[in-house]
Amino acid sequence: MEDVVLHCRPGSAAGLSSLLERTEKLLEPFPCRTPPPFTPWFPTTSADLHLPIRPAKPAPVITCSAAPRDGDVSTSETSSRLHPASLCDRHEVTDSPIKRSWSVFTQRGGVLQSAQSLSKHFHRVVSVHRLHLRQRVKWVVGQHNCGTSRDIEQVWQTLSRSVRSSRLPTCNANIQRERAEIWVFCDVLHSEQVGRFLKDELRLTGRISLSVHRLGDIFSM
Known part of the structure; x- marks a missing residue:
């Protein structure tokens, strides 16, 4: 608790003493405790400056084996690596129940021929x-x-x-x-x-x- 400043009119010493006693009794219900010391979350020593700040949980991993419908993807927080590419390749558009919402060029080869002149x-x-x-x-x-x-x-x-x-x-x-x-x-x-x-x-x-x-x-x- 911070210091309490009491403002009063000048008077006799007995009146001031009585006023202080009444103030102390009024403040008794309030707890008097020392605030805990501040512990910074950021590095404070030169040895800790180069340590990476890591999240508490690993990043979710996109899997292909249990993807839901309507273009959503499922995530797993327990898996530590992606499923093999062979598992993802077996989901073809023609026979897969998954409704794809996006189809993205994968940079696996091939470029557009030099653009023809604009009309x-x-x-x-x-x-x-x-x-x-x-x-x-x-x-x-x-x-x-x-x-x-x-x-x-x-x-x-x-x-x-x-x-x-x-x-x-x-x-x-x-x-x-x-x-x-x-x-x-x-x-x-x-x-x-x-x-x-x-x-x-x-x-x-x-x-x-x-x-x-x-x-x-x-x-x-």
């Missing part, structure tokens, strides 16, 4: 919106592009195989099931080439749109 119309669009050639944009494929004999899930399976087999290097794809849409992300530089690949390889009908963050749809084919 005059698309070059004008890029100039008007001042887009950087390495800026990421997305192609939007909707249910209406799949035709009457296929649904969005079947198109997504075909696209996932193309992305994971490095047929669309530098591209990432995401399915928005609540919107019944597939988003394919690529660079502005390769967007026309990727769009033609999607139209031909996936046998899409109608027009697909190219969208940019904060600008919306800027191009279609």
